[in-house]
Amino acid sequence: MKSYMKATVAVLAAAVMTLSACGRGNDAASSGDGGKSNLDIALVSKGFQHQFWQAVKAGAEEKAKELGVTMTFDGPASETEVDSQLQMLQAAIERKPDAIGYAALDPEACVPLLDQAKQGDIPVVEFDAGCNSKVPVTICKTDSKTAGALAAEHMAQLINKKGKVAIVGHSQINSTGVERRDGFIEKMKKDYPDIQIVDIQYGDGDHLKSADIAKAQLAAHPDLAGLYGTNEGSAIGIVNAVNELGLQPGKLTVVGFDSGQAQIDAIKSGVMAGAITQDPMGIGRCTIDSAVKAVKGESMDDVQDTGSFWYDKSNVDSSDIKPKLYQ
Amino acid sequence: MTTQRAEDLADAGTQSAPGESVAAEAARSGRFAALGQGLQQVLAFGTLIALIIVFTIASPKFLTITNLSSILLSTAVIGILAVGTTFVIITGGIDLSLGTAMTLCSVVTGLLLTDAGLPLPLGVLGGIAMGALIGLINGFNVAVLGLPPFIATLSMMLVAQGLALVLSGVKPIYFTTVDGFSKIALGEIIPKVPNAVLVLFGLAILAGIILRKTILGRMTYAIGSNEEATRLSGINTRRWVLAIYTLAGVATGVAGVVLAARLNSAQPQLGVGYELQAIAAVIIGGTSLLGGRGSILGTVIGALIMSVLINGLRILAIQTEWQTVVVGLVVLVAVFADNLRKRRAEGGGHR
Numbered sequence: 001m002k003s004y005m006k007a008t009v010a011v012l013a014a015a016v017m018t019l020s021a022c023g024r025g026n027d028a029a030s031s032g033d034g035g036k037s038n039l040d041i042a043l044v045s046k047g048f049q050h051q052f053w054q055a056v057k058a059g060a061e062e063k064a065k066e067l068g069v070t071m072t073f074d075g076p077a078s079e080t081e082v083d084s085q086l087q088m089l090q091a092a093i094e095r096k097p098d099a100i101g102y103a104a105l106d107p108e109a110c111v112p113l114l115d116q117a118k119q120g121d122i123p124v125v126e127f128d129a130g131c132n133s134k135v136p137v138t139i140c141k142t143d144s145k146t147a148g149a150l151a152a153e154h155m156a157q158l159i160n161k162k163g164k165v166a167i168v169g170h171s172q173i174n175s176t177g178v179e180r181r182d183g184f185i186e187k188m189k190k191d192y193p194d195i196q197i198v199d200i201q202y203g204d205g206d207h208l209k210s211a212d213i214a215k216a217q218l219a220a221h222p223d224l225a226g227l228y229g230t231n232e233g234s235a236i237g238i239v240n241a242v243n244e245l246g247l248q249p250g251k252l253t254v255v256g257f258d259s260g261q262a263q264i265d266a267i268k269s270g271v272m273a274g275a276i277t278q279d280p281m282g283i284g285r286c287t288i289d290s291a292v293k294a295v296k297g298e299s300m301d302d303v304q305d306t307g308s309f310w311y312d313k314s315n316v317d318s319s320d321i322k323p324k325l326y327q
Numbered sequence: 328m329t330t331q332r333a334e335d336l337a338d339a340g341t342q343s344a345p346g347e348s349v350a351a352e353a354a355r356s357g358r359f360a361a362l363g364q365g366l367q368q369v370l371a372f373g374t375l376i377a378l379i380i381v382f383t384i385a386s387p388k389f390l391t392i393t394n395l396s397s398i399l400l401s402t403a404v405i406g407i408l409a410v411g412t413t414f415v416i417i418t419g420g421i422d423l424s425l426g427t428a429m430t431l432c433s434v435v436t437g438l439l440l441t442d443a444g445l446p447l448p449l450g451v452l453g454g455i456a457m458g459a460l461i462g463l464i465n466g467f468n469v470a471v472l473g474l475p476p477f478i479a480t481l482s483m484m485l486v487a488q489g490l491a492l493v494l495s496g497v498k499p500i501y502f503t504t505v506d507g508f509s510k511i512a513l514g515e516i517i518p519k520v521p522n523a524v525l526v527l528f529g530l531a532i533l534a535g536i537i538l539r540k541t542i543l544g545r546m547t548y549a550i551g552s553n554e555e556a557t558r559l560s561g562i563n564t565r566r567w568v569l570a571i572y573t574l575a576g577v578a579t580g581v582a583g584v585v586l587a588a589r590l591n592s593a594q595p596q597l598g599v600g601y602e603l604q605a606i607a608a609v610i611i612g613g614t615s616l617l618g619g620r621g622s623i624l625g626t627v628i629g630a631l632i633m634s635v636l637i638n639g640l641r642i643l644a645i646q647t648e649w650q651t652v653v654v655g656l657v658v659l660v661a662v663f664a665d666n667l668r669k670r671r672a673e674g675g676g677h678r
Contacts, residue, residue, distance in 0.1 A: 049497050049596040077488060078599055172647065202647040206597060207590050212401040216641035219394040220386065233594075240590065244400065244513060244521075245393065261501055262592060 038070060041291045042092035043101040044085065045075035046128060046174070051260055052232070052280050055326035056127070059284025060101075067292055072097075079174065080204065082106045086113060093117050099291040102136070103128040105174060123294035127287040129175045138300040140286035142278040144176050147308035148183025148230075151255050151276050152192075154310055155184075155226050158253045158273050162194035163225030166217045168238055170205035170231040177202075180230045180257060198224070203237055210237020215245060218252070226253040232260045235275060239266040259311075259325040267316055274312030279324045282306040367613030370664065371628040375635065382639035389642055396519045398631075398638045403512070403523035404429075404586045406630035408605035409612075410527070410534045411578020413626045414571045416609050417538075418551045419618025420469060420476035422572070424483035425579055426601030428461045430594070431491040432583025437500030437593035440508065447507060454587070455580035461487060462576015463569065470568035488599065495595040502591050512588035523585045527627075530581060535623040537574070547571055551618030607654070608633050611661040615669070632657070 043060060047053045057073045064071045074092065076085045082105045092100055093116055100122055104110045110131040117124050118135045126139040155165065167184065171177030181200065188195050199217050203210030210229065214237055218224055229235030235256030242252060249270040256263050256275035266272035283306050290300055311321045382389040408425050415422045436454030439445045445453070461483065468479035502508040512523035538544035546567040549557045558564045587593045612629025614621025636657065640650045 047596075049492055051498060054497060078596065199644045201641060201644075207592075207594055208404065208586065208597070211589075212397070212638070213641055215397040215401075216394075216638050219391065219397065220388050220642040220644065222388070236590075244397075260499070261503075262499070265503065 038068065039099070039292060039295060040095075040097040041069055041071045041099050041101060041288060042095060042097040043071060043073045043127075043287065044089045044092050044103065045073060046085070046103045046105050047077070047079050048073065048075040049077065050079075050232070051326045052258060052278075055280035056284040056287075059281030060288045061284070062281070063285040063288035067288065069288065069292060071288065075103075076105070079105060079171070082109055086110065089113050090116075093120060093122060096120060097122065098295050100124045101287045101291050102126050102131065104131040105129070107132045107175060123291070125287060125290040125294050127283050137294050138290050138302060138304060140283050140290060140304045140306055142176075142283070142308050143303070143305040144179035144308075145183035145186075146305070147257075147276050147278070148180040148185075149187035150183075150308055150310055151180070151228060151257065152184040152187035154274055154312075155228060155253060155255045156188065156192045156195060158255075159195070159225040161192050164196050164198045164221055164223060165226040165228065166199040166221065166224055167197065167201075168210050168213050168217070168227065168229045168234040169200055169202040170210075170229075170234045172202050177230060184228060184230075203234055205231050205233030207233050207236050207240065210234045211240040211244065212237075214238040214241035218245060218247075224252060226255065228255045228257075230257050232256075232258040232263060235272065236260070236262050236266070239263070239271050242271050264316060264325060267311070267313055270313070274310055277309050277311055277321065277324050277326075279306045279309070280326050281323070367664075367668065368622065368625050368628065371612055371625055371632065375628055375632050378632065378635050378639065382635070382642070385639070386642050389639060392519055394638070394642070396521065398634050399524040400512075400521045400589070401638065402630050402634040403521070403527045404582050404589070405601065405604050405608055405633065406527045406627060407530055407578055407582040407585060408601060409608040409626045409630050410531050410623055411575040411582075412602075412605055413534070413609050413612075413614055413621055413623055414538065414547050415476070415575045416606070416614050416616060417547050417618060417621040418568060418571055419554070420568075420572075421480065421606070421616070422465065422575060423477065423480040423602050424461065424465060424487055425582075425605055426598040426603075427484050427488035427491060428458065428576070428579045428598075429583040429586060429601060430598035431461070431487040431494070432458045432580045433587035433593040434491045434495045434500060434595055436584055436587055437502065438494060440502060440505045441500055447505065450505075451511070451584050454584045455577055458576045458578070458580020458583060459573050460576065461579065462573040465576065466569035466572030469572065470565040484599075484602070491595045491598070495593065497595060499595065500593040502587065502593075509588050509591040512585050523589060526581065526585055530578060531623050531627050534578070538623055543567070543570060543574070548619060551620070553619075604633065605630075607658045610658060610665070613661070613665065615665055616662070617669075629661075 045053050045056065053075060060071060074088045085105050086109055089102060090113060093113065100117055102124055107130065111133045114124055114131055114133040114135040124136045126136045128141050130139045167181060169177055169181050185197055188197060198221055201213045203213045210233055214227060218241065227238045229238045238254050242254065254272040256272050259277045263272065263275055267274060286304055286306055293300055309321060309324055315321050408429060412422050412425055432454040435457040436450050439453040440450035465480055465483055468474045469476050512521060514522045516522060516525060538547060550564055550567060554564055608630035609626050610616060611632050612625030614625060636654060637650060640653060
């Protein structure tokens with residue numbers, strides 16, 4: 001019975017390989033054995049337009065150059081396009097690279113495809129956001145819950161540990177959106193009972209939508225002490241709202257996430273108190289490094305936290321923070 | 328030549344040219360449509376007032392000067408897109424490229440004002456011209472190549488999205504060095520009324536005049552009512568469709584500039600989905616997706632209904648997921664009302 005299944009799998013795998021070889025004739029020669037010197041690594045990202053993903057890509061390219069491997073970097077146009085991202089992952093699997101680096105837009109939809117990668121003997125490492133699958137050997141990411149808690153800690157100190165706070169989120173589905181929110185809420189509940197989270201709404205990271213959301217929240221709660229934006233678009237939306245309403249800088253404590261020129265400007269001008277940044281280039285480097293280790297069969301930690309960092313007026317130009325700010 | 332002829336027809340002169348009866352017919356059906364639209368506008372306006380009353384009762388925070396000002400500002404970009412695309416929808420067409428074309432226009436304005444260092448008015452005109460060019464290409468694909476508007480503008484949606492990314496180098500373009508640019512959207516010539524809102528209303532009045540009082544407007548209705556008959560009456564419908572899409576493109580360009588001014592940056596990844604909101608506003612405002620009927624006033628009211636609804640739901644802290652459901656249902660009701668009215672109008676014709 002077991003051998004029968006094995007045979008079926010082998011036939012299927014052979015069929016897939018033949019098909020993919022037919023599709024890309026020039027690859028046919030190199031596919032089939034993992035013993036070539038020049039490793040081919042396919043990264044499928046959650047996006048490529050956002051500066052964050054550009055920084056991940058830059059970090060990955062840097063490491064790839066250093067290790068002498070070739071890599072590709074793909075991602076859908078928007079972070080809501082779960083389906084088109086899965087097609088990119090499918091295409092990557094069919095290409096038969098030596099390893100795949102994957103950042104899941106949806107933690108469930110990717111499960112069958114990763115099983116397929118396993119059947120094709122392609123090791124998978126994840127970055128930024130994981131899939132609910134046992135196939136990937138490691139993940140390089142910012143621990144988003146820790147990062148959210150760090151945002152909450154600074155927010156609490158800045159508003160003297162009491163008052164109303166609202167959140168402009170960027171997604172109620174993808175794991176960074178959920179964990180940055182939950183890490184923030186859990187920290188507040190646990191350590192700051194006098195801080196009340198009065199409203200959470202989601203603007204898809206769209207600057208315009210997030211600005212309109214923040215304005216509605218400020219209209220509904222004129223006594224709001226703080227607003228937390230869970231990514232660049234959300235945070236800049238809040239900054240735009242503050243500017244459009246002509247609020248005095250500092251009346252409302254704005255805590256952001258990620259970076260970018262507008263966010264750095266807002267922090268320098270005092271509209272934003274500070275923000276959490278990650279190390280996207282570090283994520284990119286870690287992903288390529290782990291992919292190469294995975295090909296060699298080296299063991300790694302399940303989760304590799306590349307860290308989260310608070311920055312504000314005082315350290316925005318410091319040598320610690322500056323390389324981690326992506327623009 | 329043909330333009331002259333069309334003007335003759337529209338003037339409804341005394342000669343009895345073979346095409347005249349068709350043009351007159353189109354004009355008549357336009358007038359009937361205007362009656363139906365009167366009703367729809369009253370209905371839409373009633374809905375708007377009802378929503379405002381409901382939200383005012385539900386929350387004391389809703390009806391404040393600051394919040395009303397926020398609502399108007401949040402209507403501006405979608406409203407401007409909707410006003411332009413009303414023309415396209417009245418011809419029976421659809422424009423899916425609105426959102427990303429708008430983004431491309433803001434990127435072009437950004438490059439002209441920052442990289443090229445052009446003076447402010449030229450950068451703004453450049454963005455609007457980009458919109459006109461996109462509209463012209465859409466019009467060409469629809470009118471001359473005969474592609475279905477859905478497909479022609481779907482491909483333009485992707486092309487514009489890609490170009491916006493390529494031209495911007497996949498990075499936002501900031502206008503921080505361009506003095507006065509954000510004033511286009513956020514300055515207040517009239518206190519508490521952001522300039523973006525004035526742009527919307529100014530453009531809407533202009534569009535209303537074009538649609539109601541000019542031959543371009545009459546041709547828009549005629550093509551939407553019966554393109555075949557309009558063409559058979561000797562009118563060069565291709566040329567008019569080209570003009571109509573270009574006009575809509577100009578509005579897209581204006582929306583791009585206003586969006587960039589409000590954000591004080593051109594965000595190349597923005598824009599997908601804006602076209603659907605604009606189309607929804609047009610439909611809520613009583614313009615028929617089947618073509619031949621619609622009005623600018625309706626569209627403006629439709630856009631206001633959308634933004635009042637979304638703002639009100641946000642103030643009441645209704646979950647984002649449910650907000651989307653409610654907006655979807657409102658669009659459904661609007662389309663249903665349109666169908667109902669159409670069926671009744673047809674039933675009436677049999678008397």
